[in-house]
Amino acid sequence: MNKKIFCLSLCLIFILNTSVYAQNLRVNNKEVEEGETLNLFSDDLIAGKIVFSLRKDNFKKVEITFDKGRNWKEMTKDGDYFIFEYRPLSEEEIIPEFILTEESGSMQTYKPYVKIVYQKKKPDEQVEQVLEKMKIYYEQENIDRFMDLFSYDYPERIKFKEAIQNDFYNYKNIRLRYRIDRKTFDSDFKGAIWDVYWERKYDNRDGTAFSDSETIAMRFDREGPSWLISGMRGNTIFGSALLAQPDLEPISLTNDDSLPPIVTAVIRNNGSTSASNISVKIYSNNVLFYSTTISSLASGAQTTVSHQDYYNNFGNNPTGKVVVDDSNTISETNENNNVYTTTLD
DSSP, rough: OOHHHHHHHHHHHHHHHHHHHHHEEEETTTTTOTOOOEEEEEEEEESEEEEEEEEEEEEEEEEESSSSSSSOOOOOEEEEEEEEOOOOOEEEOOOOOOEEEEEEEEEEEEOOEEEEEESSHHHHHEEEEEEEHHHHHHHHTTHHHHHHHHHHHTTTTHHHHHHHHHHHHHHHEEEEEEEEEEEEOOSSSSSEEEEEEEEEEETTOOEEEEEEEEEEEEEEEEETEEEEEEETTOOTTTTTHHHSOOOEEEEEEEEOOOOEEEEEEEEEEESSEEEEEEEEEEEEEEEEEEEEEEEETTTTOOEEEEEOOOOOGGSOEEEEEEESSSSSSSSOOOOSSEEEEEEEE
């Protein structure tokens, strides 16, 4: 026989056999395709086990491994199939491989690249447990257990923890209620976004009763065996006492050529809420020469403060400085950007 034809025939036989193997592999009586990922939960098991089935065809023995060939187990003949029952751990990823022994005695390895991701509890149940713990720990004002529910990659985690502590300082008799409006999971069941409606009732430090509510888009990610909160979009409930604050910043100080010259400062509010009664002081070589108050400045807005005076009587090219909220009477998200300095002509 021509060598090229012989080699081609062997290749075709190998390809056909591989295709047959893939079509005849079953997990819990369900046919699986090569490269497929299956997510299984306790309800999907058969008598607490995952059952692997491979059609017998012309094989006299089939072995299976789950640890890349370090340990092999012989599958049991059952009618037209070889069967192996595997009891999974509570959290496990399982990648089976096979050794197929034909009636002739020849052996070959079969790797279907199938991955089974097993979680004992369904993701819905695990995420709901996170929400219930979140409610309990917040009501108990237990900051450490509350923060344990959040990923270490949670945005501005340190600032968020400070905000929660501020909640516990300002609010008493906290009561929470939540309702799950929508659930979506990633295809691999390792991430989820849930829309959760939260309602909070509380008393302030004076004993006055308040309530607020918001629907928060909450991101959950599975990290190891645990589901953790990795993001909250639209959050105005948790940590809102600190997170919803202004951030006042002087961003410029300039002068013109008029006589006497006009000095102009620009003040911006970088925060998420407005601020009122904002004190502004302008200095020349650390000597105060103008003071005023801005009645209100909205979130994201900026305004100008101008004054005409002989500030340069304090020397040629003096150092100008603008200070906002010098007595720190306004709580801000950033207290370290309230001063701006420059050289005035």
